[in-house]
Amino acid sequence: IFSASLRNGFLYTLNGQQSKISDRFFLGGAQSIRGFKLNGIGPREDKKDSLGGDLYIAGGASLFTPLPRLSKYPVK
Secondary structure (H helix, E strand, O other), X not given: OEEEEXXXXXXXXXXXXXXXXXXXXXEOEOOOEOOOOOOOEOOEEXXXXXXXXXXXXXXXXEEOOOXXXXXXXXXX
């Protein structure tokens, strides 16, 4: 089974001010981009705190196939 996804987001404030950190997009972790730490992608302050972003585009592809010699089990 092949699966592909594309996600995006754009944050625009109506008052022209900078967006709040709590409203920004944070990428990284099992639910967004596997293989990266939680909130591990994007700009940082002092190489420590994640600042998030106002725009993101994330895509992915997965291929699910039965494992050899384990096809009778529900493992892929």
